[in-house]
Amino acid sequence: MTTKSKQINIVLVETSHPGNIGSAARAMKTMGLSELSLVNPKDFPSGDANALSGNARDILDKAQVFTNLQDALIDSHHIFATSSRKRTITWPTYTPKEAALEIDTKLKESQKISIVFGREDRGLTNEELELANSLIEIPANPEYPVLNLAMSVQVIAYEIFQLLDFNEQIEWRDSPLATSDEVQHLITHFIDTAESIDVIDKSNPGKIIKRMQRMFTRLQPDKMETNFLRGFLAAINKQKK
Structure with missing residues (x-):
């Protein structure tokens, strides 16, 4: 986890099923988030929450519990509220991907962000939404636009994860790029060999040579792969002779 991730506070309001709290914590941890606030949870701490949190028990253990939403948001600079219903009063509204871009910008300004998720059955009240600066709506199938709480947390956390440098870049190659x-x-060796065994017609190569050039350029082989392929082509030429 990075310093930036600690600037993001996930807030769950009046969650009725403790298992959803555990699943939300698990979703957070897989995406590098750690700060969880709970507003009037029906049952917490809970064995069900612990069971469904997987290895995210540490997030539950340090979760803060509040009696009202305002207290949970007291040190936030920008508040995003999630909503799946059209409201009569309009707020700036983002998709998760758009919200992640906004969040990334605000984190660079050292702002603390809260993302508020409502009750499982009816979401957030208008009064609670009025505490938010912006809304996040998750696009879904209009015939069944229903995501459970942990799914919603996962979708939004995933988009944030894509933009923040939570992971060190691990070099997976065991050989430098060619x-x-x-x-x-x-490429020249491959084309010469293909022509020598009549796979490519020298008099009418068509677009195959350009396609082969594009293929090898796109693949970006490393030195070991390049040497192996050239050895393979040399063996073909030797057999032909």
């Missing part, structure tokens, strides 16, 4: 010159020599 240089452009090495790739071009491989």
Whole structure:
């Protein structure tokens, strides 16, 4: 987790089923978030919450519990509220992806962000929504636009995760990339070999050569792969002789 992730507070309002709190904590942890606030949860702490949290018990253990939403938001600079219903009063409204971009900008300004999720059966009241600066609506099938609480947390947390540098970049290659010159020599070797065994008609190659060039350029082979392929092509040429 990064310092930025600690600036994001997930707030669950009057959650009725403790299992949903545990599942939400699990969704948070998989996406690098750790700060959880609970407003008047019906049953917490709870064995059901612990059971469904998986390895996110640490998030539950340090979750803050409040008696009202205003107290949970007291040190927030910007508040996003989630809503699935059209409201008579309009707020700036974002998709999760758009909201993540806004959040990323605000985190760079050292703002503390709260994202508020309502009750499982009826969401947030208009009075609670009025505490928010912006709304987040998750696009869904209009015939059945129903996501449970943990799913909603997961979708929004995922979009945030995509923008924040939670993970160190791990170099997966065990060999350096081939240089452009090495790739071009491989392409030439491949085309010469293909022509020598009549896979490509020299007199009428069509677009196949350009396609092969594009393929190898797109694949970005490493030095080991390039050397192996050139050895393979050399063996074909040797057999032909």
